[in-house]
Amino acid sequence: MSKRRSFLKSATALGAATLLHQTGWGNAPQSPIISRIKPKKLQLGDTIGLVAPGFAIKPEALYLAIETLHKMGFKTYHTERIKGNYGYFSDTDEERAKDVNEMFANPDIDAILCARGGYGCTRILDLLDYDIIQGNPKILIGFSDITALINAIYSRTGLVCFHGPVGTTLDDEYSQSYMKKVLMEPKEVLPIKNAILKDPKQYRSSEYYRYTITTGTAEGELVGGSLSLVVAMIGTPFEIDFTDKLVFLEDVEEAPYRMDRMLTQLTQIDSFLKAKGIIFGVCKGCDRKRTTDNFTLREVIMDRISPLGIPAVYGMSFGHVPQNFTLPIGIKAHFNASKKQLRLLEAAVS
Structure with a gap:
């Protein structure tokens, strides 16, 4: 005690x-x-x-x-x-x-x-x-x-x-x-390939579309995870420092206006503006049809992230989806937003 x-x-x-x-x-x-x-x-x-x-x-x-x-x-x-x-x-x-x-x-x-x-x-x-x-x-x-x-x-x-x-x-x-x-199989370089979508419910869903937000390449340590949790940690002793990092984000069942609110808060964080790259997974259940009183998820992400000028992409294979690749926090990686590619540059285990 x-x-x-x-x-x-x-x-x-x-x-x-x-x-x-x-x-x-x-x-x-x-x-x-x-x-x-x-x-x-x-x-x-x-x-x-x-x-x-x-x-x-x-x-x-x-x-x-x-x-x-x-x-x-x-x-x-x-x-x-x-x-x-x-x-x-x-x-x-x-x-x-x-x-x-x-x-x-x-x-x-x-x-x-x-x-x-x-x-x-x-x-x-x-x-x-x-x-x-x-x-x-x-x-x-x-x-x-x-x-x-x-x-x-x-x-x-x-x-x-x-x-x-x-x-x-x-x-x-x-x-x-x-x-x-x-x-289990540590390698100095490990390309991570996106899943091939075979389920019509996936490849016909706008939430699974893969697209480049801002072109470019970047290298840095990986940090991130659920957008809701990343934002919840802001202002606490556990707030993530995004400086020079590759930031990966995903979420589930958050309406576009809620995604907008969280991304807006992130873009007001000094260290987030110094990130090297931004990688979105699949935000399942977060899209809505475009109407006169609503925006789509893609419109929100493009509006909030594109002006930052940081290489960014949406739709990589991780999140609250069946296909979820393993991302090591703190390991250096190379990111190509134009080609939607991610490559680990060092082994994550000893």
Whole structure:
């Protein structure tokens, strides 16, 4: 308990010191320079710990996630906390944070997969033991609400984390393929190819159209995730610094006016204007038909992003969609907006 109090004191002090360094609205907190840490690569037979740091997961969904991982050749482990229900959360903030901390501390766990997203990760960021995480580096992967977790951990510890499938979305050949390539087969250069859309519901949907917003090429470290979470972290000690970064964004079931509002807020952040590139995934459920009193998703994105003059593209294969490639937070990549291509320039695991 004393260790936890000590940790919370240091976290509070760090947060206060960080805020004092802010010189104005929209300046990302300046964290001390931390050495980057690449987690150990994943191997067949490894044990993957399942956590639910946000919403509760239904028993049948948990069972299917475990079954998928077993078919992929992994062992699984989870605590009883993942089965709980505390309102819409899987457990209390303290217990959800404890689950994450213990998974990192447990030497029998080789990697950590978030069973699902939802909401709740921002509530536990100041309860995580970043010293334990930094001292026991291992793969952490998830998306959606997990955006907060993976970006905060990278910022505070230097540990490369991964924006990729959660347990409930892993049963997809494309998603599994890129998860294996990034986490199990490290290469110095890895081209990431967009999924070939075979489902008419996808290739006929405007939300899956791939288009260049602003032409150009760029290189930088990858950061980002769910637009809603990226924006929610603005003004907090966990705000993302976008300077010289390749920023990837996606969201789900947000009407064009809500996308407009969030993108407008982002464009008022100094560091976002210094990003090297902007990469949108598929924003499923975010488009609407053009009417006299409405804009389409594409119109909103072009209006908000094109004037920045930063190489940008929409429609890459990640997001709340079946085909979800794995993006490593903190790893350098090359981006060609004109050709809609992304290439990792270094191995993400050791």
